[in-house]
Amino acid sequence: MIVDADNGSNIVGKFEADVRQDETDEVILAVEGISKKFCRDLKRSLFYGMSDIASDLTGLRTKSDRLRTKEFWALDNVSFELKKGEALGLIGKNGSGKSTLLRIIAGLIKPDLGRVRVKGRVAPLIALGAGFSPILTGRENIYTNMSILGLSKREIDAQFDRVVEFAEIGEAIDSPVQTYSSGMAARLGFASAIHTEPDIILIDEVLAVGDSKFKTKCYNKLHELRQKRKSFIMVSHSSHAIATVCESAVYLQKGSKVMGGETLAVIDRYENDLFLGKASKSLGSMSFPAKSAAESTGLDLQALFFRDKHGEAIDSPISGELTYLVMACIVREPISEVSAVVGIRELSGESRLLVYLNSWDGDRQSGQSKYFDLSPGRHEIQIEIPNLGLGLGLYTINIAIRRSKLYLLEKVDSFKFAIKKNPQQTSSSMFFMPHSWKHVEK
Amino acid sequence: MNRLKKPAQNRNAEAAWVSHTPESQIRHPRLLIRQMFRDLLASRELAWQLLVRDIRAKYRQSFLGIFWAIIPAIVTAVGFSIAKSGGVISLGETDLPYPAYVMFSMTLWQTFVEALQAPIQGVTQAKAMLAKINFPREALILAKLGQVLFNFGIKLMLIVGLFIWFKMPVTMSVILAPVALIHLIMLGTFFGLLLAPIGVLYQDLAMGLTLATGLWLFITPVVYPVPNEGLFGAVVKFNPVTPLLVTTRELATTGAVSDPQGFWWASALAFCGLLVTWVFYRIAMPYVVERVSS
Numbered sequence: 001m002i003v004d005a006d007n008g009s010n011i012v013g014k015f016e017a018d019v020r021q022d023e024t025d026e027v028i029l030a031v032e033g034i035s036k037k038f039c040r041d042l043k044r045s046l047f048y049g050m051s052d053i054a055s056d057l058t059g060l061r062t063k064s065d066r067l068r069t070k071e072f073w074a075l076d077n078v079s080f081e082l083k084k085g086e087a088l089g090l091i092g093k094n095g096s097g098k099s100t101l102l103r104i105i106a107g108l109i110k111p112d113l114g115r116v117r118v119k120g121r122v123a124p125l126i127a128l129g130a131g132f133s134p135i136l137t138g139r140e141n142i143y144t145n146m147s148i149l150g151l152s153k154r155e156i157d158a159q160f161d162r163v164v165e166f167a168e169i170g171e172a173i174d175s176p177v178q179t180y181s182s183g184m185a186a187r188l189g190f191a192s193a194i195h196t197e198p199d200i201i202l203i204d205e206v207l208a209v210g211d212s213k214f215k216t217k218c219y220n221k222l223h224e225l226r227q228k229r230k231s232f233i234m235v236s237h238s239s240h241a242i243a244t245v246c247e248s249a250v251y252l253q254k255g256s257k258v259m260g261g262e263t264l265a266v267i268d269r270y271e272n273d274l275f276l277g278k279a280s281k282s283l284g285s286m287s288f289p290a291k292s293a294a295e296s297t298g299l300d301l302q303a304l305f306f307r308d309k310h311g312e313a314i315d316s317p318i319s320g321e322l323t324y325l326v327m328a329c330i331v332r333e334p335i336s337e338v339s340a341v342v343g344i345r346e347l348s349g350e351s352r353l354l355v356y357l358n359s360w361d362g363d364r365q366s367g368q369s370k371y372f373d374l375s376p377g378r379h380e381i382q383i384e385i386p387n388l389g390l391g392l393g394l395y396t397i398n399i400a401i402r403r404s405k406l407y408l409l410e411k412v413d414s415f416k417f418a419i420k421k422n423p424q425q426t427s428s429s430m431f432f433m434p435h436s437w438k439h440v441e442k
Numbered sequence: 443m444n445r446l447k448k449p450a451q452n453r454n455a456e457a458a459w460v461s462h463t464p465e466s467q468i469r470h471p472r473l474l475i476r477q478m479f480r481d482l483l484a485s486r487e488l489a490w491q492l493l494v495r496d497i498r499a500k501y502r503q504s505f506l507g508i509f510w511a512i513i514p515a516i517v518t519a520v521g522f523s524i525a526k527s528g529g530v531i532s533l534g535e536t537d538l539p540y541p542a543y544v545m546f547s548m549t550l551w552q553t554f555v556e557a558l559q560a561p562i563q564g565v566t567q568a569k570a571m572l573a574k575i576n577f578p579r580e581a582l583i584l585a586k587l588g589q590v591l592f593n594f595g596i597k598l599m600l601i602v603g604l605f606i607w608f609k610m611p612v613t614m615s616v617i618l619a620p621v622a623l624i625h626l627i628m629l630g631t632f633f634g635l636l637l638a639p640i641g642v643l644y645q646d647l648a649m650g651l652t653l654a655t656g657l658w659l660f661i662t663p664v665v666y667p668v669p670n671e672g673l674f675g676a677v678v679k680f681n682p683v684t685p686l687l688v689t690t691r692e693l694a695t696t697g698a699v700s701d702p703q704g705f706w707w708a709s710a711l712a713f714c715g716l717l718v719t720w721v722f723y724r725i726a727m728p729y730v731v732e733r734v735s736s
Contacts, residue, residue, distance in 0.1 A: 046643050049733050053639070053726045059468035107462050107576040109732040115463040124575055133499045140495065147491040148577050 028231060029082035029105065029200055033114035036100055036255075037067055038074040064112045074100050076255045077114070082200065085229035089242035089263060091270050092252035098235040101252070102202050105233065120199030123149060125190070134178035138169055138188055141177050145192045159195045166221070167191035168214075187214055194221055201225065203234040219244070239267040243428040264426055271392055271421075283394075284315030284417040298335055299374070299401060301410040303328040306417070307382075319391050320422040320432035325383040327399065329410070331374045337404045338372040340381055347394035347416060354390065357383065360405065391431045392421040467725060478724065481578040488577060489584035496589055511596040515552065519545040522665050533666040538695060542608045546694075547664040549597045550626065550687050553590060555655050557630025560586035561638035561723070562648065565730075569642065572727070573734045579727050580720075583635065590627060601694075613697030622690040625709045629686055632715035639726035643733060663688060668700070682708040 039045035048068060067073070075097045082088050090098045104111050106124045132141050142163055146156045164173055167187040169180075177185060194201075201222075222232065222245060236242050242249055242263060249266035251258045259269050285305040308314045309322040317323040327340065344355040360369040372381065381401070395417055401410040422432055467474045501507045523541045525531050536543040564582040565572070572579075605612065641647040661674075662683050669675040678684055685704030692699050699705065 045733055049643055049729045050640070052729050053722075056466045056725050056729070057468060057722060059466045064464065104462060107460070108573070108728070110728045111462060111464050113464060115461050117459050117461040119459050122576070133495055135499045135502050136495060140498065144491050144495045147488045148571060148575055150488075150577065152487055153491075 026084045027081050028084050028119040029233075030117045031078060031080050031082075031101070031105065031114075032116070034075055034078045034101065034104060034111045034116060035065070035073060035113035036075040036097075036104060036109070037064070037071045037112050038100075039068070039071045041070045044070055073255050075104070075111075075252075078250075078252065078255070078257045079114075080250050080257070080260050082231050082233065084231060085226070086248065087226060087232040087234065087246040089246035089249035089266075090233060090235045090252060091237065091239060091242050091249055091266065093237060093274070095254075096252040097255040098237075098252055099204055100255075102204055102233065102235055106202060118200065121150065121196070122200045122202065123193060123196050123198030124202045125193050125204065132177055132185065132189070135176055137176055138164075138173040138180070142188070142192050145189070146196060149193060149196045151196055155197075159197075163188075163191045163195050166195070166217075183211060183214070190218060194218075194225075198230065200231045200233065203232060239271055239428070243267055243426070264428075267428075268421070284317075285313070286412070286415050293332075296332055297409045298331065298333050299338065299403075299409040300330045300332070301327060301401065301412065302330055302378075304397075304399065304412060304415050316418045316420045317388055318420045318422055320387050320389075320424065320434065323385045323388040325385065325397075327381040327401065329379055329381065329401075331376050331379055334373075334375050335403055335409070336371075336373040338374055338381075338409070339370070339402050339405060341400045341402070342383065343398045344390070345396050345398075347396050351396075354395070387432060387434045388419065389431050389433075390419050391425070391429045392419055393430075394418050468721075474721065474724075478580075478720065482580050482584075485578035485581035485584055488581040489588060492581060492585035493588040493592070496585065497592060508596045511593045512549075512600040515545050515548040515597065515600060518548045518665070534669070536667045538610060539608045542604045542610060543667075544665055545604055546601060546691060547687065549594075549601060550623070550690055551659060551662060551664045551683075553594050553597070553623070554626050554630045554683060554687065556590045556593060557587065557627040558634045558655065559651070560590055561631065561634035562641040562651070565638045565642055566648070569734050572731050579724065583631070583638075583723075587627065587631060594623070610695055612695070615693045615697035619690055619693040622686060622693055622705070625705075625712055626683070626686040626690055628716050629682060629708065629712035632712050632719055635716070635719040635723050639723060639730045642730045658683070679704070682711055684708075686712070 039048055048071075052064075078097075078101060080088070090101060092098050100109075102124070103109050105116055105118065106122055107116075107118075132145060136144075142160065143153070143156055146159070146163075147153070151159070164170075167184075167190070169184060169188055172180065172184065177188070180188070203222075226232070232245065234242060234245055246263050248261060249263045250260040251266045251270045253273070258273075259266050285303065287303040288301055291300050303326075305326050305328075306314050306317045307324040307326055308317065311324075313326075325342065339359045341359070342355070342357040343353055345351045345353050360371065362368060363370050372379075397412075397415040397417070399410075399412045399415065400408060402408055425432060467477075504510065506513075519541045522531075522544050526533055526540060533540075538546070561583050564586040568582050571577075604610070637647055637651065641651075658681075661677050661681050663669070663678060664687070668684070668688060669678055685701050685708045688701065689699055689705045
């Protein structure tokens with residue numbers, strides 16, 4: 001662990017750690033059967049808002065368990081508990097109700113059913129730099145921002161130097177915030193929010209801002225707060241972020257809690273649903289209709305699929321295992337110098353190119369360029385992959401088969417497939433690294 | 443050392459459970475009122491910070507600065523004085539020199555309008571903050587009212603200048619004038635607070651309000667003396683702004699209050715209305731926040 005320049009924190013960390021054993025598992029946040037309905041139609045939603053206000057004012061509103069026209073349950077009977085010092089991740093796809101739940105916990109909006117009980121100060125890291133005025137200086141904005149978050153002037157005075165130091169603003173603290181770079185403003189916002197000494201911290205995808213150095217600093221700060229027995233609820237659709245910070249997680253799908261418990265188990269379920277869910281049948285193999293003689297270039301691709309280590313055709317290869325990528329084709333006339341190019345991209349995110357394989361670049365065993373001379377008949381061009389390096393996830397392959405490097409015989413775009421998790425590695429790994437654990441006594 | 447003390451303090455502070463339930467707060471009036479005053483107290487410091495922020499931000503980006511607070515009153519007074527002396531419009535005789543009458547009344551009217559717009563502006567400007575942070579909602583209103591008072595403070599310079607220039611009489615009753623002024627501000631806040639939550643949801647309100655205040659000015663004795671006859675006189679008299687504005691003006695100058703009964707009725711309306719709309723504001727805000735994108 002990298003400790004922040006803050007000297008006192010480590011001592012307190014230890015002090016608190018000693019206390020920890022004496023305390024029972026104290027619940028400081030209880031979410032009990034929370035439901036919330038939303039309306040997708042704006043005009044109607046405004047109208048419902050007015051009638052809700054009216055029924056609340058007359059005191060008639062007690063429960064509202066029935067959906068009105070065009071309404072849906074954004075949250076449906078969600079319950080969980082947060083103990084002191086626990087970090088809990090809320091995971092789910094966009095629109096699964098994570099942020100809504102966070103807003104109910106923060107007391108911003110009222111639930112329609114159920115109740116939330118909170119003990120202590122809740123700090124939402126939902127809005128970094130709320131109330132920042134671009135014209136005012138960083139100093140003035142720290143005071144407004146932190147008082148919006150509930151600190152008194154005296155408390156802000158006490159924290160001020162630490163905030164400035166953490167945000168790495170330096171002399172720019174007396175310049176207007178509009179002259180700051182977006183990174184500086186975000187740092188100032190995070191620093192102000194994190195120094196409000198909350199008991200429960202709600203984090204909503206905010207750590208996506210700033211450069212990687214600052215991100216590391218933020219994570220270290222969160223770690224330090226964990227040591228001080230602060231509790232967290234972290235919202236993300238990235239299982240990686242959740243896995244690094246949280247020990248338990250709740251998986252939401254369309255507003256309902258699908259699963260809750262130990263982080264890795266929950267993430268496993270989430271990723272399996274995400275990647276291998278309903279679409280799995282169409283993934284991992286592709287076959288092509290036969291071509292007429294006029295259409296044919298001499299080599300017709302019949303199918304694309306994987307074979308496992310036993311040579312059996314499979315849909316989803318397992319990360320780290322011996323795998324063959326198979327291009328089955330029919331050759332109509334003798335073709336010499338056939339080569340193939342394979343590019344693999346991730347299907348999510350920025351769809352970066354992860355792997356680019358070229359048969360003429362040289363082979364693992366021989367080190368020589370590989371060209372195939374094919375006679376008429378059925379063939380399988382295979383790529384043998386001893387340890388499939390890609391981690392759990394969805395990928396897409398582009399393939400081009402050429403004669404003499406240039407003449408295009410066949411081309412396939414976006415052959416999609418999923419890779420299953422290797423039991424040896426957790427899903428937080430982005431790729432598989434062959435490894436073994438050793439112990440050497442010296 | 444300081445840090446070692448902190449956990450103990452926190453432990454005291456966090457002893458209470460707070461719960462968020464769908465139940466209507468109206469059903470627990472005693473708790474509601476206790477929470478209202480607790481939040482009002484708790485929001486003092488935040489309101490002050492917001493006030494300082496708004497005033498600084500406002501004047502740092504302006505060349506004429508505080509003069510903007512008094513320019514409209516001067517322009518109106520000059521305009522109406524020219525129109526009146528040229529015989530374009532015929533208005534009754536005022537007990538004060540006409541330009542002073544208009545300028546002073548206009549300043550009071552402006553203060554009322556500012557108080558009326560304060561909650562709506564405060565809530566609309568803080569939309570993003572409201573959607574993300576749970577702070578005492580009263581702070582927004584207090585900060586805006588602070589700004590109204592600040593602006594009035596600047597206008598006071600104009601008024602003092604007027605009194606000296608026109609050698610206007612001042613009686614001891616001037617001490618009571620601020621009380622009447624506060625009632626006037628409270629009346630404005632009452633209407634504003636009633637409209638603020640709806641104003642965030644429906645844009646129509648902000649547009650309609652500008653129109654309405656324009657019309658309202660015509661049935662308030664600002665550029666003309668209080669009419670006593672006819673339907674128009676009745677309308678002006680029925681307007682709750684009239685007794686408050688007129689009483690403030692009378693207390694500050696002649697000291698002879700012409701309609702004390704009307705003043706008390708309007709004050710009672712402002713007081714009770716403000717309390718009721720405060721409850722309305724608190725209850726309505728979560729539903730408004732729900733419909734503001736975060």
